[in-house]
Amino acid sequence: MRLISWQDRPRGRSVSAALGILVLAAGLAVAGPPTAAQASDCTRTHTGRTPLPDLRTGTYLGAQGGLYPGGVNARPAAHDSAGRSLAATQVVPRDAAGAADPTNGRIVFASIGMSNTTQEFQAFMQAAAGDTTINPRLVMVDGAQGGRAATDWADPNSTTWQILNDRLRQAGVTPAQVQTVWLKQQFAGDGLGAFPSGAQKLRDSLRSIVTIARSRYPNLRIVHLSSRTYGDDSTATRGTGAYEQAFAVKWLIEDQIAGDPRLAYAGSGAPAPWLAWGPYLWADGLGADDVVGGVPGRSDGLEWSCADYQSDGVHPSTSGRKKVAQALISFYKNDTTAAPWFRRS
Secondary structure, eight states, X not given: OOEEETTTSOTTOOOOOOSSOEEEEOOOOOOOXXXXXXXXXXXXXXXXOOOHHHHTTSEETTXXXXXXXXXXXXOOHHHHHHHHHHHHHTSOOBOTTSOBOTTTOBEEEEEEEOHHHXXXXXXXXXXXXXXXXXXXXXXXXXXXOTTOOHXXXXXXXXXXXXXXXXXXXXXXXXXXXXXXXXXXXXXXXXXXXXXXXXXXXXXXXXXXXXXHHHHHOTTOOEEEEOOOOOOTTTOHHHHHHHHHHHHHHHHHHHHHHTTOGGGOOSSTTOSSOEEEEOOOOOOOTTTTTTSTTOOOSSTTOOOOOGGGBOTTSSSBOHHHHHHHHHHHHHHHHHOTTTHHHHBOO
């Protein structure tokens, strides 16, 4: 397993596509020291908001919880069946032209998103490095880019797409081999504005991103989306936006399930890939553990402490990146729409 930084790669030299997962780590964007306004506030240990999986049929400002329609956390049967079929029969090793090639082909799994996404995906790739249970035909390419928000990726002419294509080329793979994506994206500063209109606007940007991706990567079949982690260690605005971002993901997926033609994934000329939740990452900080009889950040015990973030309270620290990486490893190894192509057969 080789970890190759884009910053360190010698110019003019190609990266050989040797057997085994080829992991290409994009250089992390380096931010300057946080200003006073950016510094984290570690007293914001919880907000009282309920994670979507725990909210279920309850509501937040009139919007129903749960990850999927009806306040449930399981994919509807028909949508689940379609995703399983795609994972088992369509996400297969392909040659440079996109034709199935089980012997020498590759399955490219890329990330799309912002600074947090690239930092977390790189930690995920490092956690996967050397894992012999992972499909040796899989190539993981970190396409997420620091400082590139949803508005950038929602523009088909944005340089974000060219940068991702450059990274594919440097990895020795082609756009025709891109078949799965992990997408985690938000507006700059997490400022969504009024709810629900702000989250709906983000949903629309996410729809543009997945359809642009499908147009650029004709064999893209599956996109798993994730939510932001806790944001209130930074500011109340970021914290609210981090929580409400998940509704944009939820509504995008619900639109596809409801049959929105702009998100059709089946048939010739389908404009979108199949969409579903990846790991839901938000938890209410430390929950109310500091109160007698309190509860953790969410029912499965996940919590986010101030130590899980850098001094700006926004970007994940080493421990925060590891938490997301382990959530991704668990999801991709076990979910029925991921395990068929992620795990060694």
